[in-house]
Structures are given as C-alpha cells and as structure tokens.
C-alpha cells in the first residue's frame with residue numbers, strides 16, 4: 322500500500338459531471354474534436370488502465386468495450402462508481418461552466434460521497450447579471466452584492482482566457498468602469514471581454530476575498546484553443562500578486578508549473594495546484610509533481626482534479642495523484658531524503674490539510 326493510497330482528499334477545483342449520457346471521446350482532449358483518436362494519448366491509455374476496473378472490466382479493456390460498458394451502466398451508475406472511487410471528502414465545484422446539463426455541488430457529493438461546496442466563477446456571475454441589469458450602476462452593485470454575500474468557498478477567474486494575466490496592479494477609475502459597463506449592456510454581447518470591466522471584477526473579487534477570507538483561483542497554463550498560452554504563464558501575474566494580498570491559487574499551471582512553484586516560494590499567499598495536468602500527463606504525473614516540489618513549500622501545494630463533465634476525470638485525477646505521488650515519495654524514502662513521518666505529512670498536506678487550513682474547514 323502506497324503512502325498516498327488512503328489519504329482523504331479535498332478536490333479543491335472541479336466541475337459537475339454530465340447528468341446525461343455523453344460521448345466520452347469528445348471530452349478526452351482540450352481540442353474537443355474527434356479528428357485524432359482520443360484514446361491514443363496518455364490520458365486515453367490511463368483511462369483504460371484505471372477506470373475500466375471501476376466499471377467492472379479488465380484493466381486496459383479496449384476503448385470500444387469501455388464505451389459499450391459505460392453506456393450499459395448509464396451516466397448515473399458510472400458516475401456513482403467513479404466518483405466514489407476517488408476517495409474525496411470535499412468537492413469544491415466551479416458552477417460557472419456548464420456545456421450541458423451537469424450536477425450541482427450537492428448532487429456531485431451525493432454521488433461521490435462527502436460534501437459539495439460552490440466555487441464562484443466571477444466572470445459567469447457578471448455575465449448572468451448583465452442579462453437583466455437595468456443600468457450600469459445596477460449591474461456593478463449586483464456584482465458587488467454577490468461577491469460579498471454569496472455562500473461560496475472560493476472565487477475563480479478565467480481572466481487569462483479573456484485578456485491574459487498581465488493584470489494592472491490597481492483597479493480602474495469608477496467612471497471608466499461605469500462607462501465600460503454601459504457599453505457592454507448596450508451591445509448585448511453576453512461574453513465579458515472588456516479589459517476595464519474584467520480588471521475591476523478581479524480587483525473587487527480580491528478585495529471581497531481578502532475581507533471574507535476566501536481565496537481567489539486563477540486559470541493559468543494550458544486549456545482549450547480559446548487561450549493564448551504565452552499570456553497565461555502564471556509569472557504574468559507577478560505584479561498583481563505583489564500588490565494584492567488575497568490568498569491566490571494558481572490552477573493547472575502546465576507547462577509553467579515550475580514558474581508557479583517559484584511564485585509560491587517567494588510569496589506567502591500563493592498556492593499551486595496542478596489540476597487537470599495530472600490526468601492529462603498520466604504516468605508523467607510524478608515528474609511534474611517533483612518539479613513543483615523543487616521550489617514550492619510543501620504547505621503551498623494543493624490537490625484538485627479539475628474534473629469536468631466526465632467522472633472519469635475526477636477519478637483519474639485522484640488515482641494518478643495517489644499512485645505517482647506515492648512512488649515519488651517512496652523513492653525519496655529509499656534515498657533517505659525524508660522520514661516516514663515527513664512523507665506522511667507531505668502527502669496529507671497536499672491532499673487535504675493545506676486546503677483545509679486555507680478554507681478553514
């Protein structure tokens with residue numbers, strides 16, 4: 322039994338799973354395209370290796386058999402098995418992205434065990450309010466009310482997708498914000514892309530987070546083709562991080578996870594989380610975790626799956642993390658790098674205790 326096998330987890334950033342049968346193949350790549358065989362990747366082979374036994378099949382079952390079995394079980398039973406097998410005690414669910422019908426945090430936790438909590442995606446809240454706001458002032462006040470009152474466990478921003486991460490260190494003037502809000506409401510374009518409004522929103526979320534003791538999560542590093550990778554290196558956030566004291570969680574980070582680890586090294590309020598990197602890189606998860614731990618203080622590293630739509634991703638994140646962090650720590654024990662007590666503390670910290678402390682659970 323590996324040192325990470327039985328650790329309860331806080332999945333501190335994930336999404337709901339589909340409440341309908343979906344085509345698994347479409348969700349196995351950030352390209353969201355079936356032109357390349359989605360199972361011929363480290364994520365694809367890892368899914369066959371790890372998820373097939375949870376659905377009652379041989380490990381490495383052929384992709385076609387896996388898809389057939391999953392359809393036979395149906396989304397509900399497949400989700401129940403895979404989510405429960407992740408061994409998660411708390412699910413922090415970003416509720417602002419739903420490409421179709423997905424579980425609420427409550428239903429996700431009902432299926433997988435444990436407790437569900439909501440992570441507020443701030444851009445989605447602004448976009449929803451913009452549909453009914455009577456005036457720019459009403460829109461801005463509505464957003465502030467949500468930021469200061471909504472019962473959430475953290476804020477999350479996808480500003481990297483919209484304008485990159487080179488954020489101004491101070492918020493824009495109130496008059497510029499009101500004007501930008503007025504323009505946005507006039508054009509009736511629901512997607513928020515205005516840099517003045519986006520910057521204001523992130524600064525207000527940081528202020529609310531600081532006052533309420535809620536961390537601010539940023540998407541950094543790879544994602545779908547909507548983003549420009551050169552603009553989402555977490556080091557682009559350096560000036561913002563230096564100026565704004567809110568606890569800041571860098572999500573995903575790959576391939577800039579070493580840069581993220583550096584930021585966590587030099588700034589006490591910065592945390593690193595590999596998120597969807599782990600399921601995507603599969604058996605390379607140990608190498609990536611080792612690179613993060615080169616510089617990141619052990620207490621600054623968090624676990625999440627970033628599972629989205631497919632419960633396979635929630636499970637794989639946990640299973641691969643347990644297996645490959647376990648192997649990494651075992652190699653350090655064999656080399657006399659640390660003691661068994663140090664190893665246990667490191668693994669429990671990343672899997673649970675660091676997030677529990679940060680979110681006062």
Ligand SMILES: [Zn+2]
Nearest residue numbers: 335336415627
């Ligand atoms: Zn996410």
